[in-house]
Amino acid sequence: MAYMIRNDVFSCFAFYAVLLVIKMYILAIITGQVRLRKKAFANPEDALRHGGLQFHREDPYVERCRRAHINDMENILPFLFLGAIYSMIGPSLPVARLHFLVFFMARILHSIAYLFALQAPTRSLAYTIAQIPCVSMAVQTLMAVTAYA
Amino acid sequence: MAYMIRNDVFSCFAFYAVLLVIKMYILAIITGQVRLRKKAFANPEDALRHGGLQFHREDPYVERCRRAHINDMENILPFLFLGAIYSMIGPSLPVARLHFLVFFMARILHSIAYLFALQAPTRSLAYTIAQIPCVSMAVQTLMAVTAYA
Amino acid sequence: MAYMIRNDVFSCFAFYAVLLVIKMYILAIITGQVRLRKKAFANPEDALRHGGLQFHREDPYVERCRRAHINDMENILPFLFLGAIYSMIGPSLPVARLHFLVFFMARILHSIAYLFALQAPTRSLAYTIAQIPCVSMAVQTLMAVTAYA
Numbered sequence: 001m002a003y004m005i006r007n008d009v010f011s012c013f014a015f016y017a018v019l020l021v022i023k024m025y026i027l028a029i030i031t032g033q034v035r036l037r038k039k040a041f042a043n044p045e046d047a048l049r050h051g052g053l054q055f056h057r058e059d060p061y062v063e064r065c066r067r068a069h070i071n072d073m074e075n076i077l078p079f080l081f082l083g084a085i086y087s088m089i090g091p092s093l094p095v096a097r098l099h100f101l102v103f104f105m106a107r108i109l110h111s112i113a114y115l116f117a118l119q120a121p122t123r124s125l126a127y128t129i130a131q132i133p134c135v136s137m138a139v140q141t142l143m144a145v146t147a148y149a
Numbered sequence: 150m151a152y153m154i155r156n157d158v159f160s161c162f163a164f165y166a167v168l169l170v171i172k173m174y175i176l177a178i179i180t181g182q183v184r185l186r187k188k189a190f191a192n193p194e195d196a197l198r199h200g201g202l203q204f205h206r207e208d209p210y211v212e213r214c215r216r217a218h219i220n221d222m223e224n225i226l227p228f229l230f231l232g233a234i235y236s237m238i239g240p241s242l243p244v245a246r247l248h249f250l251v252f253f254m255a256r257i258l259h260s261i262a263y264l265f266a267l268q269a270p271t272r273s274l275a276y277t278i279a280q281i282p283c284v285s286m287a288v289q290t291l292m293a294v295t296a297y298a
Numbered sequence: 299m300a301y302m303i304r305n306d307v308f309s310c311f312a313f314y315a316v317l318l319v320i321k322m323y324i325l326a327i328i329t330g331q332v333r334l335r336k337k338a339f340a341n342p343e344d345a346l347r348h349g350g351l352q353f354h355r356e357d358p359y360v361e362r363c364r365r366a367h368i369n370d371m372e373n374i375l376p377f378l379f380l381g382a383i384y385s386m387i388g389p390s391l392p393v394a395r396l397h398f399l400v401f402f403m404a405r406i407l408h409s410i411a412y413l414f415a416l417q418a419p420t421r422s423l424a425y426t427i428a429q430i431p432c433v434s435m436a437v438q439t440l441m442a443v444t445a446y447a
Contacts, residue, residue, distance in 0.1 A: 011446035014383050018436050018443075021376045025429065025436075028372060032422075042365055049418035067191055073222060073371060074177060078170045080379040081229040085163050120198035124181075131174065138167050138174075145167075148160035216340055222371060223326060227319045230378040234312050269347035273330075280323065287316050287323075294316075297309035 009096045010087040016100040017083055020076050020107060027072060027111060031065040038062060068114035072107070075127070079103055079134055086137035089144040099133035106130035158245045159236040165249040166232055169225050169256060176221060176260060180214040187211060217263035221256070224276070228252055228283060235286035238293040248282035255279035307394045308385040314398040315381055318374050318405060325370060325409060329363040336360060366412035370405070373425070377401055377432055384435035387442040397431035404428035 034040075040059030041047040047056035083100060091099075106129040113123035183189075189208030190196040196205035232249060240248075255278040262272035332338075338357030339345040345354035381398060389397075404427040411421035 008446055011443040014439060014443045015447040017379070018383070018439050021380060022433075022436055024372070024376060025433070043362070043415070043418075043421075045415050045418045046422075064192070069372065070219075070368075073375070074173070074218065077222070077226055077375055077379075078173060078229075080376075081166070081226075081233075082170060084379075085167070117192070117194050120192075120194045123192075124195075135171075135174070138171055141163060141167050145160040145163045148157055149164040213341070219368075223322070223367065226371070226375055227322060227378075230315070230375075230382075231319060234316070266341070266343050269341075269343045272341075273344075284320075284323070287320055290312060290316050294309040294312045297306055298313040 007087065008093050009091055010084070012093065012097050013083045013087045013100055016104040017080050020079070020104060023108065023111065024069070024072050024076060027065065027069050030115070031062065031069060034059070034062050034065055064114065064117070068111055071110070071114070071127070075110075075130060075134075076107060082134055082137045082141070086141050089141055091140070099137055103130050103133045156236065157242050158240055159233070161242065161246050162232045162236045162249055165253045166229050169228070169253060172257065172260060173218065173221050173225060176214065176218050179264070180211065180218060183208070183211050183214055213263065213266070217260055220259070220263070220276070224259075224279060224283075225256060231283055231286045231290070235290050238290055240289070248286055252279050252282045305385065306391050307389055308382070310391065310395050311381045311385045311398055314402040315378050318377070318402060321406065321409065322367065322370050322374060325363065325367050328413070329360065329367060332357070332360050332363055362412065362415070366409055369408070369412070369425070373408075373428060373432075374405060380432055380435045380439070384439050387439055389438070397435055401428050401431045 035042075035046075036050065038059040038061060039051060039055040040057050040062050041050065041055050044053055044056045047053050083103075086099070087096065106126045110123055110126035110130060112118070113126055184191075184195075185199065187208045187210060188200060188204040189206050189211050190199065190204050193202055193205045196202050232252075235248070236245065255275045259272055259275035259279065261267070262275055333340075333344075334348065336357045336359060337349060337353040338355050338360050339348065339353050342351055342354045345351050381401075384397070385394065404424045408421055408424035408428060410416070411424055
């Protein structure tokens with residue numbers, strides 16, 4: 001192992017961050033499989049290949065998968081940035097790990113709640129819990145760099 | 150303060166970047182509040198919790214908030230990357246700060262113009278102004294690393 | 299040249315990553331031009347400026363551009379993160395460059411296939427090929443940092 005990976009907090013962050021990226025990839029694969037099974041394609045060229053233009057259509061469950069994916073982009077992608085710079089302001093490892101772990105678990109729950117349409121407010125609760133470590137990291141980072149604004 | 154924060158330009162970037170992430174979070178909160186006030190939910194399970202399936206519907210102002218958020222993802226998320234690597238190619242602090250500040254102000258204006266539906270071309274102008282520092286950072290970074298392609 | 303750019307792999311990554319960000323910017327510009335040419339605007343204030351509220355409407359080709367852009371966000375934005383941290387675990391330059399180059403070429407092909415509606419499965423194939431280096435980088439990074447979880 002080499003360069004960066006002398007920073008324990010950053011390495012801990014990288015672990016959960018990469019798992020969440022893989023989680024997003026899995027969601028994309030699920031969406032593709034649902035499109036094939038439901039025969040609902042966003043593009044006419046895909047529909048033509050799978051039976052005809054009548055399958056160039058929307059499906060409620062495909063749209064649900066899409067919303068889950070877009071919500072991931074709205075939340076996990078900023079985390080990839082926030083977690084990285086928070087790791088560089090020198091937090092203690094146990095505190096930092098708690099931030100990453102809470103976000104990770106809550107976002108896994110969020111995806112499950114979305115895909116299985118769990119009763120409200122399960123999904124919103126997961127979203128809100130995941131935001132807590134994000135806001136905490138944002139505030140701590142701002143305080144660390146505010147002199148450079 | 151610790152590790153990274155020996156690089157003044159990166160710290161300056163981190164300040165504006167984190168503020169913009171918080172701005173995106175605020176936009177998500179606004180969207181959620183508008184959904185509740187207008188009773189327009191993207192998911193049937195949310196509609197059921199807030200009065201019934203008739204509220205599983207679209208609303209023009211909710212869609213406007215969504216478009217503002219997606220435009221932020223298209224522009225602010227690449228900035229989080231571009232600004233970080235531009236900070237590492239050794240620009241002077243005043244020049245770098247100008248890049249970050251122009252982007253920051255233009256994206257704040259963009260969100261205001263979107264949410265209040267200000268007369269065209271206010272929003273497009275804000276978008277274009279915000280792109281100028283991004284293209285500048287992209288070109289300078291490309292020139293700095295082109296030998297390694 | 300300064301700070302970071304002592305890491306050859308990271309510089310190589312930065313080169314292709316910045317080019318892909320520029321590619322996303324170009325897609326946004328194309329979408330805007332298509333909106334103007336087809337007179338199909340997402341916002342009433344834009345339609346009013348370009349001939350009237352009847353042009354506040356959807357257009358199939360504008361929607362195609364939008365889908366191409368969102369697919370870029372789903373794939374290129376995680377790459378900006380994965381490639382950066384993979385660069386820091388000390389891969390050999392030729393192997394790393396191969397990862398970046400395959401992703402870069404496949405995503406260029408993906409955009410071309412989307413915008414020109416090339417026959418299926420060209421676009422899906424480009425997407426799948428681009429995912430291979432991403433999964434490879436994700437797995438290698440996970441293995442490098444797993445002790446810090």
